[in-house]
Amino acid sequence: MPRRSSLGGAADHSAERVKVVVRVRPPHGSESGGAISVAPDNKGIVLYRDQSNVPQSGFEFDKVLREDASQADVFHAAVQPIVDDVMNGYNGTIMAYGQTGAGKTYTLSSVAPDNIGMMPRAAAAIFSEIEHDSSNVYTVVMSYIQIYMELLQDLLQPQNNDLQIREGEDGVFVAGVHEVEVEKVEDCLHLLQVGDRNRVFAFTALNAHSSRSHAIVMLTITKRPAAAPQNRALGQKVKVGKLFLVDLAGSERLKKSRSTGLRASEAVSINLSLTTLGMCINARADPNATHVPFRDSKLTRLLQESLGGNAKTSLVIAVANALQHVDETLQSLQFGSRAMRVHTQAVVNEHVDFKVMNAELVAALDKREDKAHL
Ligand code: ADP
Numbered sequence: 262m263p264r265r266s267s268l269g270g271a272a273d274h275s276a277e278r279v280k281v282v283v284r285v286r287p288p289h290g291s292e293s294g295g296a297i298s299v300a301p302d303n304k305g306i307v308l309y310r311d312q313s314n315v316p317q318s319g320f321e322f323d324k325v326l327r328e329d330a331s332q333a334d335v336f337h338a339a340v341q342p343i344v345d346d347v348m349n350g351y352n353g354t355i356m357a358y359g360q361t362g363a364g365k366t367y368t369l370s371s372v373a374p375d376n377i378g379m380m381p382r383a384a385a386a387i388f389s390e391i392e393h394d395s396s397n398v399y400t401v402v403m404s405y406i407q408i409y410m411e412l413l414q415d416l417l418q419p420q421n422n423d424l425q426i427r428e429g430e431d432g433v434f435v436a437g438v439h440e441v442e443v444e445k446v447e448d449c450l451h452l453l454q455v456g457d458r459n460r461v462f463a464f465t466a467l468n469a470h471s472s473r474s475h476a477i478v479m480l481t482i483t484k485r486p487a488a489a490p491q492n493r494a495l496g497q498k499v500k501v502g503k504l505f506l507v508d509l510a511g512s513e514r515l516k517k518s519r520s521t522g523l524r525a526s527e528a529v530s531i532n533l534s535l536t537t538l539g540m541c542i543n544a545r546a547d548p549n550a551t552h553v554p555f556r557d558s559k560l561t562r563l564l565q566e567s568l569g570g571n572a573k574t575s576l577v578i579a580v581a582n583a584l585q586h587v588d589e590t591l592q593s594l595q596f597g598s599r600a601m602r603v604h605t606q607a608v609v610n611e612h613v614d615f616k617v618m619n620a621e622l623v624a625a626l627d628k629r630e631d632k633a634h635l
């Protein structure tokens with residue numbers, strides 16, 4: 262039986278899969294290409310170890326986006342369908358996975374005007390839908406956090422660097438996270454930039470690299486019918502959709518080398534959330550697994566619904582077409598391949614609009630009192 266939302270989910274709760282889209286970036290300066298070929302159907306991808314044309318391994322995904330794919334192509338393949346669902350009260354997650362330098366941040370949060378990434382595009386799609394829908398009233402709230410060494414830091418209020426994850430009636434949430442109401446794309450872009458600056462500052466202070474942390478933008482969209490309160494039916498429903506955009510830490514194996522100066526305990530702690538994510542995906546993809554270790558790390562606890570509960574999830578695997586990176590690329594494609602077997606059960610998050618109900622009850626009581634005075 263699919264688990265129902267504690268808010269009382271609507272009928273549509275059919276099981277569906279995590280969608281996996283691979284994005285290939287072109288080789289940079291000193292890198293040599295020829296490591297990847299994409300099948301004509303744009304679903305198959307073959308990996309080569311050298312120029313010999315002997316394939317190393319092949320995979321199939323929901324979509325493979327070639328080197329010349331635009332940000333708009335990524336948006337249509339991996340983001341647009343999720344945003345549409347979030348506007349209707351579903352939870353949605355877009356996650357970018359891959360080694361450092363493979364293109365996760367470029368894909369998710371580029372703010373270059375000619376190359377706008379998924380986060381600003383998602384915000385633009387949300388506000389465009391709001392503008393065109395006169396029969397509902399929306400509020401959109403944004404938060405921005407990062408997880409580093411199992412500490413959860415508020416990137417909009419960086420002094421809050423040990424936030425806790427709690428579980429309430431509406432599912433898992435970050436207690437005390439700073440939430441800002443946003444009204445237009447520019448508000449989101451501004452908060453994204455504020456958060457990114459705080460992230461750089463935090464890592465400079467730690468003398469560490471931000472590719473080791475997971476950055477998570479959260480947008481919560483509340484939708485209520487637009488009718489004036491006196492025309493609303495008692496017990497009218499409000500829908501709440503949550504969108505997570507997750508820029509995961511670099512998936513490359515951390516070397517405990519002298520150059521990074523890492524102690525073994527640090528390396529374990531830095532990797533814990535990502536390692537646990539892999540273990541949860543393996544467990545969720547295995548029909549015989551009896552335990553999924555969601556609670557073993559901050560990231561998987563926060564993303565628990567995205568990986569097997571109430572959410573629609575797209576995973577973007579970022580890879581570089583470079584012979585130098587074949588081992589890491591292979592590992593990323595294997596990760597994506599396992600994620601293709603993870604099912605979720607999304608339901609519409611809907612509950613009675615208590616705000617309206619309270620206003621109506623107060624009005625009704627007032628009327629009764631007026632009559633009593635007559
Ligand atoms: P990551 O976040 O995975 O570490 P970045 O997004 O920072 O990687 O990308 C590394 C570099 O590659 C950046 O200079 C970025 O502009 C460039 N890059 C990434 N993806 C693409 C792409 N699809 N096309 C062109 N350049 C890209």
Ligand code: MG
Binds near residue numbers: 362365366367472508
């Ligand atoms: Mg990055």
